[in-house]
Amino acid sequence: MNVAIVIAGGVGSRMGQQIPKQFINVRDKPVLIYTLEAFQAHPQVEAIEVVCIDGWEDILKAYAKQFGISKLKWVVKGGKTGQESIRNGVYGLEGILSNDDIAIIHDGVRPMLDSDVITDVIRVCQKYGNAVTSLPYNEQIFVVNQDDESTTDKFIPRETLRRVSTPQAYRYGNLLKSYKKAFAEGIGIYGSHYTNTMMVELGETLHFAAGSDKNIKLTTPENLDTFRAYLATSGCRD
Known part of the structure; x- marks a missing residue:
């Protein structure tokens, strides 16, 4: 089974909005729904779990019903940090997924996630056990x-x-x-750490999968303008 764990537990203060950025409406549809639609449409993704900011769970479920996100099976609460939110999502699937299932x-x-990117991250993970x-x-x-x-005399090639x-994909058991x-020993869970950096600090070798330049994270109002322009020119999922 291939399951998407979608992280939507943050506030997004840099966006300068009064609601969490994942719930900002663009063309009468929340940003998060565009993201979920990519996994809903992908034939290799069988189910979706969303790690949701506390207090917005019922709103998320209502939107999922409205926009036909039938693969949404689980909603869990986000944590105080990004790593805590991911941990909550991973723990929420314990006893549901097998060791060999893939968590994406x-x-x-x-939200500008290509089907080909999902396909390749699954392919690489199936072969090596993880993919970034x-x-x-x-x-x-x-x-x-x-x-x-104010000066430099060294560069990195x-x-x-x-x-x-x-997306990143991992065999669920590992x-x-x-x-x-990581949480028992305090390894790779602080600051800007994410699953990939945590895995490296735990001694894992990661495997690269294909990416896309348009797969940007909506962090600022300028990023939101880029997304609006993308929808206007592509007609993607709108």
């Missing part, structure tokens, strides 16, 4: 001097770098075991 973790505010969506890094990266932060985002170990 995705940010609820990345990635793209080459096309900008030059320089390291700030410790003695003078961009050929050695990859940009990694969601994912569950990893989150239990």
